[in-house]
Amino acid sequence: MILLDAVYINMGGGKVLLDHLMTELENTNEKVFYLLDDRVQNNHIPVKQTNKVQFIKAGFVQRARFYKNNKNSFSSILCFGNYPPLYKTSAKVFTYFHQSLFLELPEDLSLKQKWVYGLKALILKIKIQNTDYWMVQSDKIKNALAKKFKISENKILEMPFYPRLPDTKQVDKIENTYTYIGDAFVSKNHRILIEAFSEFYQKFHKGELILTISNREKEIIDLIADKQMKNIPIKNVGMVDRTKVSEILQCAEYVVYPSLAESFGLSIIEAIEKDCKIIGADLPYMHAACEPSLLFNPCDKKSLVEALSLSLQKDIKKSTSKIPNKIFEIINLLTHHANQR
Template structure:
């Protein structure tokens, strides 16, 4: 019987957490789990699972987990390193690295991160460069990531392996009469997600007498400064914006169902899971005119993500088209398998 070990002690939140849980659920259902080294933050979701080893979120705990891995690996085993980091020691097992953070392939910090985040990224980039030779295969989610990784090291064995348990539910544009929000932006508050410029675009719209409704989902606790920035802009310019905090993944579908259009101003993405979810929910999409969008979709509205006025201009075009029932209908450029198909391919 197939047995897979999953190593992801550093995956705690965001899209990585969602995809990791989908993998582990599928492995559990098929009784494929050999061992899984995961963050203690996932205890509630993985209660009762076999072979789970919970780890604290620090370097010592990760090093200890990797030592356990070293003393329990066998020639015919497969190990999926899902947390972007390869093993520091070459193992006998067949090792697969699932790389889903494009920031690790950059040589410079071009975004305004905190000092702590900059130090962590610098360490992880160096770690990846030194130890990437210890894996047999690398899986990525998009053609953009595949191209960037080949430029990073042309000798790597790289495969395009996206997956997501999210089915298309509606092939047409949503009924605007039933929608509460013109636009939705479900994302974390990282600087490259470009929330501040999006808010500036909404301020520009307000100056011209346009007040489209926008739903933003962020973590008010972790993104406190961003939340304050948005709140001040709402008060000062009477913006029609609601902010939801800590929305459960299962509840996101309900929010898509009351929204017309996904707006996505992010400056970089490895995958952009909400883009796929919004597409599957039948929403219109307006997004950054960047390569990661071109990788995924045709027939979407595009804007310059570095220019608030251009965002505002294209928001008006999108609104006008939706109201006139002539909105663009996005098309996905490649199929994205379900988790069960991904697991069977391991």
């Protein structure tokens, strides 16, 4: 039996990838056990009667108890949440690592956030021998993971994967429309985008910025409201489903990506598939994911204003993706080792 352990995945791009993994595993004839975060109990991919699902709270104690009781229950395991099993098992174990903040911390994180991520990285280091292989989304993450935790590079497999967005009605791009898909976590750097777009609009009186920020991000929501009071055309549509994301990208001319830390950047790939041009942070993750149309320094508002200004020109090159989709290679690895037992 295969175990898919996704205890720490409950929202955002990680949840999108989890749903894709589950869908493809459900298309096989293998028996699969899903260990999931209890926050997705009412929002997960339906599974066949021959497969099993268990929900637990996303904590070390509950997860450790599960592995202690099931050390010899599985033939292959995919830990889809950065951490290997908390106990050594008899299975062939793959750990999918996609948290770049365990590798390098942006300077503008608070001391508390740096302490939390530092502690999580230490726990990862302690349990590093409990996995046979690591899977990562890019060469950048592979190199950083190998260096930080002294892992042999032949134990780290580059396995990027992503689902296609739903097809939506074909419409023409709306000129000078900008968007950024994702919630306003600190590392996503929404504030500098909002301030730069406001300055850009006040100078040129062109453009609209569309964001997808949840109501719990009150500080950024209040900032948007303040800009709207000043007639800056910023629209927040809230957290939306993938069909709505597809519709937004279908219409947008540009996706602006100021994030300070990404292991992959799913919305970059999705945007390019929807023929959007990328105005991207001049950081390694961006260069690993694509050839963007325009670049800027994500810590410098003036640099982003300049990039937005350049986007008004008519000869801006298209963006191109560098990421292959290896979902079936991942499934084949899991099923191959499941059949070896």
